[in-house]
Amino acid sequence: MQSSHYTWRTVQDGKVRSSHADREGKVFLWTKPPKGGHPGEDFNCRCWAEQNVAEADKCYYKRLDKEEAQRKYEDHSAQLPSIEADIQNLKLEIEGYEYDLSILNQLYDAADIASNVITIPLPHTRIFGGFSVVAKVIFIAKIHETEAAMREKNAELKELEEIQRILLRDNERLRVKFKFSEQAYEQCMGS
Structure with missing residues (x-):
């Protein structure tokens, strides 16, 4: 060496x-x-x-430490954009479910009003009122299905945000370790 x-x-x-x-x-x-x-x-x-072989050995291992710390930091940092993109996609999906719920609730309210307003005893209005009741049942089922999907996506989002928090914390720790090992190597080389 x-x-x-x-x-x-x-x-x-x-x-x-x-x-x-x-x-x-x-x-x-x-x-x-x-x-x-x-x-x-x-x-x-x-x-x-x-x-000065002893000095060379010392700096050689400090350089290896620095390179290893840098590799770990860069590998770890590379994961962050993917997690951030996944979080943004989930937030958009949840917004879509929220929009769907608002439309479904409005449709349910319209079907509710239609089933209550139709009281004229004409044959075709009774059929229309029956459709309103069936529509309400369908809308209720769809509302529950959408709420369940939204709860599932919110749980996924919470889990991903926790993973992101841990990654950010670990990334900062690795960044500091890399900077310290870089300084130790530079100090060794400069002494």
Whole structure:
């Protein structure tokens, strides 16, 4: 494994430049060289870079932690739009049932009025009144059927909203975990 860090080493004799002697044993990043460059880059410099495997390992695992946290956060976040769409669709279905109920109740009221108004003892009006009673029974059945379907959709909606609430909470927890692991990795790389 290639280390992103190295430890500055000198031969530790009287010929070592003072600026290089000050760097003896200090850890540097390959991507951020100290002023004057990396060991051995100056003219006649006998310093060298000692690979810092322990630092590389530490940052390597922090990078893996960061990547895993990011993957979990992104996978989890991808579920949210689908849940939101399902919730919106259920709300539209419930609105449709509410509209159907208002129409059915109006039709029931009209059939109720028709069955009560028809009192003239003519043969064709009795038939019409009978249709009104049958219509009322049909409307009552349809109203109960629609109310039952609406209760079922409301229960589904409540369940989906609870799932969404849990997903949002977990998503925030994963986002924070990802940010912390990202900061830990960046701090490791910058030290």
